[in-house]
Amino acid sequence: MKRFLSATLLALMISATPASCARHAGPTTAPPAAPQPAAASSTSAPPSSAQSPAPSRIPERLTDAEFWKLIEDLSEPGGSFRSDNLLSNEVWLQNVIPDLLSVARQGRVYMGVGPEQNFTYIAALKPSIVFITDIRRGNLDLHLMYKAIFEMSADRADFVARLFSRKRPDGLTTASSVREIFQAFAEIPKDEPLFEENLQAIYDHLEKTHGFALEPEDEPGIRYVYRYFGEVGPDLTYWMSGGFGPGRGGGFRNSPTYADLMTATDESGTLRSFLASEENYNVLKTLESKNLLVPVVGNFAGPKALRAVGAWVKAHNGLVSAFYLSNVEQYLNMDGIWMDFCANASHLPIDEPVHTVISRRRSRLRRRRQPQSGHECDDG
Secondary structure, X not given: OOOOOOOXXXXXXXXXXXXXXOOOXXXXXXXXXXXXXXXXXXXXXXXXOOOOOOOOOOOOOOOHHHHHHHHHHHOOOOOXXXXXXXXXXXXXXXXXXXXXXXXXXXXXEEEEOOOOXXXXXXHHHOOOEEEEEEOOHHHHHHHHHHXXXXXXXXXXXXXXXXXXXXXXXXXXXXXXXXXXXXXXXXOOOOOHHHHHHHHHHHHHHHHHHOOOOOOOOHHHHHXXXXXXXXXXXXXXXXXHOOXXXXXXXXXXXXXXXXHHHHHOEOOOOOEOOOOOOHHHHHHHHHHHHOXXXXXXXXXXXXXXXXXXXXXXXXXXXXXXXXXXXXXXXXXXXXXXXXXXXXXXXXXXXXXXXXXXXXXXXXXXXXXXXXXOOOOOOOOO
16 A cells, blocks of 8 residues: 655644643633533533533434534634645554544544544544534535435445445445455446436435535535545545646645555554444444534634534533544644634533643654644643
């Protein structure tokens, strides 16, 4: 398998970040009122994470109406980013998982940003609920696409067939390895009629089966992201969209393919991607089927989204166990709004303080490639 230098450095920040950010004042904009869930039985504030936590009241599932209202209540107006981020470019993203599992408890709240790399961390942590916050409405469209595909696909081979609009090869079963699955699909050509059929099934699943009131831009947004998966297939890379698409010099930068990411391992050689096993796949399928993977539109340093997520989690006596930031901290720092993010993060109810978990490879890369300063949320 190809090995590449990750352009987007991996930072998986666990618990300690919001705790250290708590000493700083928040943005001047007043935080929004906490969304009030219908299932909440008490309006009293839950105890802090320093105390013995009250029993979690995270729902076992959200109704379709609750799920869509939660997206609307938590989200801010969308913004833009320099790329589409249809998939990760972090070939080493699994290296951090053993350290992550040693400090982050399973069954708590997971937060993240961006596309499918979250799924691999989610499969490892098996959270009770997930919030993926991204400044781009396109990321919400991407996750709605994934939601429909997870729910409509019985197993991993079905999922890959629908994701890339390829006919399922004969002989694949639930016992097939992830490498066998992607080797089999590598020989299957793109299928335009199947793409159109699958796209309509995605729309119908979201709008008719679930009854979600999609915004006017969501159907075109879903078609836009799904088109790249259908056009390129398992060879899709980070650089093939957002100005680098097919026919526009796409794919010229060294970057892992979707197949590379799914068949990669951690440093010990263990397969950990969300498609590495049926067990991993079913963690995501179950969360999606219960409406417990919630995409949110918002700026990490904005006035609403992260604080509203924190308020919802607190109202349900939940604790955030892991928060995946990718390299968003670099952009927050460049824009001079890092401390606004710190103030927002201080409103998240966190698990017991633990150290920030960063892969050893990432630490070496950052020291070698670009010295960092001003990114800390505290004074030391």
